Amino acid sequence: DVKVTQSSRYLVKRTGEKVFLECVQDMDHENMFWYRQDPGLGLRLIYFSYDVKMKEKGDIPEGYSVSREKKERFSLILESASTNQTSMYLCASSLARVIPSPLHFGNGTRLTVT
């Protein structure tokens, strides 16, 4: 089974802090994604990556950056956390780029910014 592991289930940070959310997958997937989930808004794509050192903006990239130095690891960075970034963050990975393959999600990190 594919395993996508997010480093923290719950995180509390202060406004202005730099925050790192880590995600690791163990199935050699090329594609990795970061979503955030908010009540009434569903899941929204922040950033995604098709390969090491490659990144693409999703629908709501403002206030975020990402890093993919190794194939199995995709990090989401909040340069200066704000209260409107309080949310559930979900990482996902998938195998193929041209032929759509299912995304496999981690269990999420619930981030609270105070």
Next chain:
Amino acid sequence: DAKTTQPTSMDCAEGRAANLPCNHSTISGNEYVYWYRQIHSQGPQYIIHGLKNNETNEMASLIITEDRKSSTLILPHATLRDTAVYYCIVRVAGRNTDKLIFGTGTRLQVFP
């Protein structure tokens, strides 16, 4: 981007079939229909996907209409553990646009 419309909530008796509808009237010819579910406090779980033929796996069946404007996810014998939010998603796949567009889903409540 194609979008989907699902009922906000549905109920189903345990042991009965749960039929979850989805409208995707603006779907394009190369777009797949995916279904995911999310149980409280967990990440979304992949269920099934299809392009134009009906599909079945160990979890569910997917029925896609001939014009591809709607589909139905069928859980043949619902259990209490199937209580979750179910998302119908049109997969926009391409060289640089491979992503899922999630709506707000259908909250399925399975009762004893």
